[in-house]
Amino acid sequence: MSRQSPFGHPFLLGFDEIEQALDRVAKAAGDGYPPYNIERLARTEHAPERLRITLAVAGFTRDQLEVTLEESQLVIRGRQSDDKTRHFLHRGIAARQFQRTFLLVDGMEVMGADLSNGLLSIDLVRPEPERIVRKIDIIGSDKV
Numbered sequence: 749m750s751r752q753s754p755f756g757h758p759f760l761l762g763f764d765e766i767e768q769a770l771d772r773v774a775k776a777a778g779d780g781y782p783p784y785n786i787e788r789l790a791r792t793e794h795a796p797e798r799l800r801i802t803l804a805v806a807g808f809t810r811d812q813l814e815v816t817l818e819e820s821q822l823v824i825r826g827r828q829s830d831d832k833t834r835h836f837l838h839r840g841i842a843a844r845q846f847q848r849t850f851l852l853v854d855g856m857e858v859m860g861a862d863l864s865n866g867l868l869s870i871d872l873v874r875p876e877p878e879r880i881v882r883k884i885d886i887i888g889s890d891k892v
Contacts, residue, residue, distance in 0.1 A: 781846055782826070789871075798859065798873040801850060806866035807841065813868060815861045822850040822858065822870065 784803045791797040805813060805826055814825045828843040852872070859871040 781844070782848065784848065796873050796875075798871050801870045801872070803848060803868045803870075804866065805863070805868045808863075808866075808868075810863050813863065815858075815868075815870060817852075817858055820852050820854065822852055822872075824848045824850075824868070824870070 782803045782805055784801060787800050787802070789795075789798050789800055801822075803824060808826050808828060812827055814823075814827075816823045816825075824847070826844075826846045828845065830843050853874065855877065856872055856874045859873050861868060861870045863869075
């Protein structure tokens with residue numbers, strides 16, 4: 749059975765990229781590690797309104813984390829490797845890898861990232877777009 753697209757209506761032209769983005773988000777939402785928060789930070793005297801993504805990455809060092817912007821996706825990767833020189837009597841904290849992806853709207857900018865107390869925080873800002881109104885001239889013949 750084929751899936752009915754919500755963007756298949758004839759009045760919704762050019763929304764195929766949104767449908768593809770929704771498919772990517774649905775595929776990436778499977779794993780819950782690492783847990784994360786997304787919060788809205790109010791505009792201050794020194795900073796615009798922004799979003800902050802905070803991931804719980806306890807046990808990862810700055811060198812084991814990578815934050816990249818790939819086209820319109822914010823990708824956070826963590827890579828830990830097993831220390832073969834250590835002998836564990838009990839191993840409850842696994843060395844693991846992760847990749848967490850966030851799809852960003854056009855115009856969203858990454859302000860920076862900070863690692864503190866096992867929390868990786870990434871601040872994002874979307875500049876206020878200009879409101880553009882443009883008149884479209886109608887050309888053609890007035891003859892009936």
